[in-house]
Amino acid sequence: MIRIIAGGKKHASWLAEAAAEYEKRLRKPFTIEWQFVDEEKLPERVARLKPDDYMILLDENGKILSSPELSETLRKPLESGHDVVLVIGGAFGHFSDEILARADTIWSLSKLVFPHQICRLIVSEQIYRAQEIALGHPYHHA
DSSP, X not given: OEEEEEESSOOOHHHHHHHHHHHTTOOXXXXXXXXXXXXXXXXXXXXXXXXXXXXXXXXXXXXXXXXXXXXXXXXXXXXXXXXXXXXXXXXXXXXXXXXXXXXXXXXXXXXXXXXXXXXHHHHHHXXXXXXXXXXXXXXXXX
């Protein structure tokens, strides 16, 4: 299971609809569970993660991963029986040193900066793409 902790409010309805198109295609272990929290409560939520949860932090200063690299990054802990927890900041997107230190992977979507709600849609699509790559399906044409 992939739990996504997102700072800020739930998706705008048009984004929720678009993300749902990808999420309905997901199969275990690539299924997503969204948890929306106030941005200031992210440190508290991260502190409650289990020690063996694999945490991916979405941060503009992180590593830009190819879709196959993301697929591998997700697949390894999932196949080992660990939950993956992906943390997306809110509108201001800055993380404390403690949260940065806890992250197993720090991932950047791009050198461009996107609104946090758009990031949620991109993440949903990329998780679906990662699943398809892991399964050897033709959705990813690279």
